[in-house]
Amino acid sequence: MLPPPVATRLVRAHGLAAIASVLVSVVFGLIVALELVLPDFFPSVAWLGWGRVRYAHTQGIMLGWLTNAFLAFLYHAVPILTGRPVTSERLGVWIFGLWNFAVMVPGWVLVLAGVSQPLEWAEFPLVIDAVVIVSLVLAAVQFLPAFFRRGIESMYVSSWYILGGLIFTLLAYPMGNLAPEWLPGAAGAAISGLWIHDAVGLFVTPLALAAIYFVIPASTGRPVFSHFLSMLGFWLLFFLYPLNGTHHYVFSVIPMSAQLTAIVASAVLGVSVVIVVTNLFLSMRGAGWLPRDPALRFVSTGTLFYLIVSVQGSLQAQMTFNQAVHFSDWVVGHSHLAMLGFATFAAAGGVVHAWQRIPEARYNPTAITWAYWLLVVGLVVMVADLTAAGLVQGRLWASGEPWVRSIEASRWYWMVRTHAGVLVAGGFVALLVGLITGVRGAGMAVRSATS
Amino acid sequence: MTTTPRFVLRTAYLVASVAGVAFFVLSVALLGAWPARVLGQQTATMAPEFPLEPTASERRGRTIYAREGCAYCHTQQIRYLHTDMERFGRPTLAWETRRDSPHMWGTRRIGPDLSRAGGTRSLDWQHAHLFDPRSVVPLSVMPAYPWLFDGTPMQPTQEGRDLVAYLESLGRARALAGQEGEAKAQEACQCPDDAMLRMAFEGPLNAHPAQARRDQSIVPALPASTDISGGQQLYARHCASCHGETGAGDGPGARFLTPAPTRLAEHEYSTGRLAQVLWNGVAGTAMPAWRDHRPEERAALARAVQALSRPRPEPTPTPELLETGESVFRTHCVQCHGESGDGQGFARDAVAMAPASFIGQRPTLAEAVRAVRDGVPGSPMAPWTPRLTAGEILSVAHYVRSLYRTPVSGAQP
Numbered sequence: 001m002l003p004p005p006v007a008t009r010l011v012r013a014h015g016l017a018a019i020a021s022v023l024v025s026v027v028f029g030l031i032v033a034l035e036l037v038l039p040d041f042f043p044s045v046a047w048l049g050w051g052r053v054r055y056a057h058t059q060g061i062m063l064g065w066l067t068n069a070f071l072a073f074l075y076h077a078v079p080i081l082t083g084r085p086v087t088s089e090r091l092g093v094w095i096f097g098l099w100n101f102a103v104m105v106p107g108w109v110l111v112l113a114g115v116s117q118p119l120e121w122a123e124f125p126l127v128i129d130a131v132v133i134v135s136l137v138l139a140a141v142q143f144l145p146a147f148f149r150r151g152i153e154s155m156y157v158s159s160w161y162i163l164g165g166l167i168f169t170l171l172a173y174p175m176g177n178l179a180p181e182w183l184p185g186a187a188g189a190a191i192s193g194l195w196i197h198d199a200v201g202l203f204v205t206p207l208a209l210a211a212i213y214f215v216i217p218a219s220t221g222r223p224v225f226s227h228f229l230s231m232l233g234f235w236l237l238f239f240l241y242p243l244n245g246t247h248h249y250v251f252s253v254i255p256m257s258a259q260l261t262a263i264v265a266s267a268v269l270g271v272s273v274v275i276v277v278t279n280l281f282l283s284m285r286g287a288g289w290l291p292r293d294p295a296l297r298f299v300s301t302g303t304l305f306y307l308i309v310s311v312q313g314s315l316q317a318q319m320t321f322n323q324a325v326h327f328s329d330w331v332v333g334h335s336h337l338a339m340l341g342f343a344t345f346a347a348a349g350g351v352v353h354a355w356q357r358i359p360e361a362r363y364n365p366t367a368i369t370w371a372y373w374l375l376v377v378g379l380v381v382m383v384a385d386l387t388a389a390g391l392v393q394g395r396l397w398a399s400g401e402p403w404v405r406s407i408e409a410s411r412w413y414w415m416v417r418t419h420a421g422v423l424v425a426g427g428f429v430a431l432l433v434g435l436i437t438g439v440r441g442a443g444m445a446v447r448s449a450t451s
Numbered sequence: 452m453t454t455t456p457r458f459v460l461r462t463a464y465l466v467a468s469v470a471g472v473a474f475f476v477l478s479v480a481l482l483g484a485w486p487a488r489v490l491g492q493q494t495a496t497m498a499p500e501f502p503l504e505p506t507a508s509e510r511r512g513r514t515i516y517a518r519e520g521c522a523y524c525h526t527q528q529i530r531y532l533h534t535d536m537e538r539f540g541r542p543t544l545a546w547e548t549r550r551d552s553p554h555m556w557g558t559r560r561i562g563p564d565l566s567r568a569g570g571t572r573s574l575d576w577q578h579a580h581l582f583d584p585r586s587v588v589p590l591s592v593m594p595a596y597p598w599l600f601d602g603t604p605m606q607p608t609q610e611g612r613d614l615v616a617y618l619e620s621l622g623r624a625r626a627l628a629g630q631e632g633e634a635k636a637q638e639a640c641q642c643p644d645d646a647m648l649r650m651a652f653e654g655p656l657n658a659h660p661a662q663a664r665r666d667q668s669i670v671p672a673l674p675a676s677t678d679i680s681g682g683q684q685l686y687a688r689h690c691a692s693c694h695g696e697t698g699a700g701d702g703p704g705a706r707f708l709t710p711a712p713t714r715l716a717e718h719e720y721s722t723g724r725l726a727q728v729l730w731n732g733v734a735g736t737a738m739p740a741w742r743d744h745r746p747e748e749r750a751a752l753a754r755a756v757q758a759l760s761r762p763r764p765e766p767t768p769t770p771e772l773l774e775t776g777e778s779v780f781r782t783h784c785v786q787c788h789g790e791s792g793d794g795q796g797f798a799r800d801a802v803a804m805a806p807a808s809f810i811g812q813r814p815t816l817a818e819a820v821r822a823v824r825d826g827v828p829g830s831p832m833a834p835w836t837p838r839l840t841a842g843e844i845l846s847v848a849h850y851v852r853s854l855y856r857t858p859v860s861g862a863q864p
Contacts, residue, residue: 050523253531
């Protein structure tokens with residue numbers, strides 16, 4: 001049975017919106033990175049203020065880049081996974097318009113204009129949150145019915161991750177964005193801690209894993225190693241991730257039993273990730289260390305980053321470790337490894353994979369290769385650098401040295417980080433070039449040559 | 452009903468799906484709602500009877516703090532760790548954050564924690580620091596916020612004033628609760644078994660090393676130092692922004708501060724006096740304390756400051772002139788500056804700034820004349836021009852210079 005036609009127009013629209021958003025977000029990132037090295041480099045105007053640009057940076061990465069990329073991937077994957085078209089292409093146009101022109105553009109403008117919410121991973125103001133929630137409901141309407149109509153008994157794990165990601169985000173997003181407005185101080189922080197983890201764990205991670213689990217068998221032409229392990233990993237993720245959040249506030253006034261729950265859950269989560277990653281790598285056996293298909297190469301590297309970032313996360317939740325690195329650049333490195341390493345590589349793999357299967361899409365394999373290497377080198381240098389910086393900062397703080405010594409010691413690390421950011425920006429430019437230049441349908445050729 | 456694999460799978464997935472949602476609900480209940488309840492009880496029982504509520508200006512300042520993302524570099528959460536407490540003070544109790552919605556705890560510290568920042572810096576310093584951070588803290592990487600000012604730190608806009616009002620309110624409720632409030636909280640805490648929560652009541656803490664204190668307690672003596680070049684480096688990095696590279700009081704931050712930074716080149720200082728200033732700062736001015744620097748560093752810095760002074764040959768006063776000066780001093784100055792010129796006059800505690808001691812520091816004649824003639828703007832030292840004649844001003848300037856005790860090496864007056 002042939003799968004129903006994919007809405008390639010929407011795949012391409014979201015793919016290009018994703019890359020446009022990531023370029024904007026990376027520029028925001030470069031601005032804040034540079035301002036730490038040369039604080040007076042940019043004119044001191046309100047809309048370029050460090051905090052405001054920092055708000056725009058992370059919201060752009062999560063909502064602009066990753067969400068658009070995941071939507072592009074979903075428009076490709078859902079019809080293939082379910083054998084049914086998505087609910088409505090017209091609805092798709094609405095979702096695209098709402099997401100990019102009622103969430104991203106006004107969100108950025110408002111944050112830079114000073115209308116925002118001072119909560120991590122929830123910086124867009126409440127009015128934008130309302131549009132986000134409407135769009136998430138519409139996305140559920142768009143993608144979920146196909147799964148239910150098909151029946152859930154023999155669903156592939158990617159489908160489960162898509163179901164889980166879309167449904168749980170609908171629960172977690174309002175909680176994280178609304179509750180701290182009314183719950184004061186420490187109680188609000190407890191909820192924020194949950195959301196910081198749920199944003200990554202219940203939204204980004206399931207969709208990234210859906211893409212990884214989808215691309216591997218589609219690219220290698222072989223089934224995954226174990227459907228049992230894949231389902232085990234899936235359920236463990238949804239049982240354990242929500243219980244992790246309080247590990248962002250270890251040694252705080254939040255009741256110690258809540259902190260300990262999160263710390264234990266964080267350790268167990270590491271085990272569940274090892275299960276998932278083992279299954280993924282065993283599914284890729286034979287493809288080599290550096291698969292020839294760029295989409296597979298992206299997701300296999302993303303899988304490796306997933307392993308590293310999760311083990312790192314389990315470690316840094318432990319009290320002795322947390323004491324040494326919390327509040328430092330170590331954590332900034334950790335979040336870059338999660339969002340720019342794991343999630344970005346999975347999302348890029350998903351987009352490139354879908355692109356290769358659109359006959360009318362341009363495709364430039366050389367540029368895609370450049371994108372891969374620039375992103376790998378940029379990310380690895382950045383994370384290694386920030387990790388080292390975090391260790392130095394943590395040690396200086398504990399030693400009782402004057403505070404400003406930690407700033408001085410960070411300077412060189414921040415310079416390296418900025419340069420690594422330039423490589424990352426170059427990687428995303430190359431990705432854009434790879435998807436808008438080259439011969440139309442060239443991706444189809446790559447696909448048959450590599451699989 | 453038959454037990455087909457299809458049915459078993461469906462049931463298993465149904466159970467798992469319910470469990471998945473249940474775990475999410477559990478997470479919110481266990482890690483969100485239950486802590487909120489415990490923290491609410493702590494707030495109800497541990498808060499002081501009548502905690503001071505934020506003013507309208509402070510509340511507006513809070514929204515500016517939120518809007519500019521200050522919480523992304525400055526936490527407002529002192530953890531129950533000694534490394535945190537030694538720097539920033541007592542760990543944060545739940546009731547202290549009862550008005551914080553949305554909270555500003557933060558997860559990254561590029562700059563220091565601000566939970567108890569209120570009262571640790573002078574207002575003119577706050578304004579200068581927000582307008583142009585590097586004018587007063589050369590090594591700072593903080594962004595400048597000129598849009599909170601009308602072109603100069605001396606003219607903050609309403610937003611600038613609100614933000615500073617908010618910063619000054621941080622930690623105030625706990626400080627005002629005082630020992631009585633601490634005792635009430637400790638009693639309500641009922642935490643004899645909770646080693647961590649008990650840390651909230653440890654004390655006294657020598658936190659906020661830069662906070663200027665008007666403190667009569669004993670200042671640790673500085674070790675002997677010959678490390679002038681090390682001191683000069685420290686001076687260039689920390690002091691020159693206000694006191695100027697040569698000690699002329701003309702650094703970039705100087706024009707924003709009242710009282711103006713001392714012209715160090717125009718004074719001789721005993722090591723003891725510098726030990727005191729570096730340990731306590733100068734309360735009532737923007738001069739912070741430097742307690743976080745090691746004694747050797749403070750000693751080297753003191754040597755570098757002493758080396759800045761350029762005593763020039765001054766005319767030797769005649770005995771008659773000194774006698775006039777002494778009588779002027781006894782009539783007008785002893786109330787604050789003390790009988791012996793040690794700054795311990797009976798009115799010393801009634802004025803906003805500690806009066807200068809002339810035992811440990813000697814201004815040049817020109818500087819002394821200028822201070823008596825024009826006063827020291829921003830300090831309790833008033834201009835004496837209309838009340839004293841030029842001759843009397845000259846005589847008293849000579850007299851205070853004669854009070855300086857050249858320190859015997861090793862001794863620290």
